[in-house]
Amino acid sequence: MATNGETKKPPPTPSPLRNAKFFQANMRILVTGGAGFIGSHLVDKLMENEKNEVIVVDNYFTGSKDNLRKWIGHPRFELVRHDITEPLLVEVDQIYHLACPASPIFYKHNPVKTIKTNVIGTLNMLGLAKRVGARILLTSTSEVYGDPLVHPQPENYWGNVNPIGVRSCYDEGKRVAETLMFDYHRQHGIEIRIARIFNTYGPRMNIDDGRVVSNFIAQALRGEPLTVQAPGTQTRSFCYVSDMVDGLLRLMEGQHTGPINIGNPGEFTMQELAETVKELINPDVEIKMVENTPDDPRQRKPDITKAKELLGWEPKIKLRDGLPLMEEDFRLRLGVPKKK
Numbered sequence: 001m002a003t004n005g006e007t008k009k010p011p012p013t014p015s016p017l018r019n020a021k022f023f024q025a026n027m028r029i030l031v032t033g034g035a036g037f038i039g040s041h042l043v044d045k046l047m048e049n050e051k052n053e054v055i056v057v058d059n060y061f062t063g064s065k066d067n068l069r070k071w072i073g074h075p076r077f078e079l080v081r082h083d084i085t086e087p088l089l090v091e092v093d094q095i096y097h098l099a100c101p102a103s104p105i106f107y108k109h110n111p112v113k114t115i116k117t118n119v120i121g122t123l124n125m126l127g128l129a130k131r132v133g134a135r136i137l138l139t140s141t142s143e144v145y146g147d148p149l150v151h152p153q154p155e156n157y158w159g160n161v162n163p164i165g166v167r168s169c170y171d172e173g174k175r176v177a178e179t180l181m182f183d184y185h186r187q188h189g190i191e192i193r194i195a196r197i198f199n200t201y202g203p204r205m206n207i208d209d210g211r212v213v214s215n216f217i218a219q220a221l222r223g224e225p226l227t228v229q230a231p232g233t234q235t236r237s238f239c240y241v242s243d244m245v246d247g248l249l250r251l252m253e254g255q256h257t258g259p260i261n262i263g264n265p266g267e268f269t270m271q272e273l274a275e276t277v278k279e280l281i282n283p284d285v286e287i288k289m290v291e292n293t294p295d296d297p298r299q300r301k302p303d304i305t306k307a308k309e310l311l312g313w314e315p316k317i318k319l320r321d322g323l324p325l326m327e328e329d330f331r332l333r334l335g336v337p338k339k340k
C-alpha cells in the first residue's frame, strides 16, 4: 500500500524472455574442472539435456577452453575463469566437483597448490553446497588405496598410503576431501556423492599430460620409443571416458552416497599396455625400460560389485576398442595421418 502520497506501481511485467525456451531450464549444474579431460566430456553429456544449464569454473592449469569450444556462446552454458581455492557464490542445484590436476607430473609440480585445491577447494565447494542446498559429487580416486595390499580393491579397504611421500599431496588430499564430504553430510545434512575413479583414458587428454596411455599413444605416433617405467610388471585398469561419464551421471542421480569405485576391472601390466599400443598403432616402434618415480603403486584393479548392484553400471568399452578411438583424436591433433 502507498502511504506517502506516491501512486502505487503495478508489479513489473516479467521479461518476455521468461517464457523463452532456455528460461525453462530446471537444473543448474556447476562443473568444477570442467575444462579438463573428464570434465569436458561430462559437460558434453550434461548439455545434451535441454533442461540443464551448465556453469564451468576452471583455472586452466591443466584444462583448456578448447575442450569446451562447441559450447562457448551457448545460452545454457557459462564458462568462468576461477580458482576454487577462492570462495565462489553461484546459485546451483548440483555440483560435480572435479577440479584438481590428475596427472602425477602435474599434481607433483606444485604439491602445496594440489593439496590446497583438494582441501580448501573442496571446503569452498561444500560451503557453496550448504549455502544453496545443492547435491555435490566429488571425483575421488583409486589413489586413496595407495599401494594396495588387498586386490582387487573394494570400497571398504582403507588403503596403504604414505602420508609424507611425493604423491601424498594428491592421495592424502583426496582422502581429506572424502572426510570433508562425509563430515558436511553428517553435520549439515548435505547430499553427497563420492566416486573413486580408476585410471581413465580417451580423446582430449593432453598430449603431453604425462599419464601412461597418452604417453604411449603420442610416442607411437611420433615414432619414439614407448617408455615403460620399471619394473613394467605394475598393473593398472583402464576405463574409457564415455563409460566413466555414464558412471558419474548414474551416481549423481542415484540414491547412494558412495564411495563407489568407477573403473574398468580389465587389468594390464605396463609392459602389456606398451605391447598392445605397439601392435595396434605402430609395430615398428621400440619399447624401452626407464626409471620409475617413488611410491608408484604396484597393482590396481577396482572391485565394481557396488557400482553394478547400486548403479546398474559396468563399463562397456574394452581397452582394445578404446585405444583406436583415442589414436584417432591424437592423430588429428598431432597432424599424423593414418597410412593407407
Ligand SMILES: NC(=O)c1ccc[n+]([C@@H]2O[C@H](COP(=O)([O-])OP(=O)(O)OC[C@H]3O[C@@H](n4cnc5c(N)ncnc54)[C@H](O)[C@@H]3O)[C@@H](O)[C@H]2O)c1
Pocket (backbone or CB within 6 Å): 032, 033, 034, 035, 036, 037, 038, 039, 057, 058, 059, 060, 061, 062, 063, 064, 082, 083, 084, 085, 097, 098, 099, 100, 101, 102, 103, 117, 121, 139, 140, 141, 142, 196, 197, 198, 199, 200, 201
Ligand atoms: N583421469 C583419471 O584417470 C582420474 C583418475 C582418478 C581420479 N580422477 C579425478 O577426476 C578429476 C578430473 O580428472 P582429469 O583426468 O579430467 O584431469 P584434468 O587435469 O584434465 O582436469 C582437471 C581440471 O581441473 C582444473 N583445475 C585444477 N586445479 C584447479 C583449481 N584450483 N581451480 C579451478 N580449476 C582447477 C584444471 O585446469 C583442469 O581443467 C580430478 O579430480 C581427478 O583427481 C581422474
Ligand SMILES: O=c1ccn([C@@H]2O[C@H](COP(=O)(O)OP(=O)(O)O[C@H]3OC[C@@H](O)[C@H](O)[C@H]3O)[C@@H](O)[C@H]2O)c(=O)[nH]1
Pocket (backbone or CB within 6 Å): 101, 102, 103, 104, 140, 141, 142, 143, 197, 198, 199, 210, 211, 212, 213, 215, 216, 227, 228, 229, 230, 234, 236, 270, 292, 293, 296, 297
Ligand atoms: O610414460 C610412462 C608413464 C607412466 N608409466 C607407468 O604407468 C603407470 C600409470 O601411471 P599414470 O601416470 O598414468 O597414472 P597413475 O596410475 O600413477 O595415477 C593415475 O591414477 C589415479 C588417478 O587419480 C590419477 O589422477 C592418475 O594419474 C605407472 O605405473 C607408471 O609408472 C609408464 O610406464 N610410462
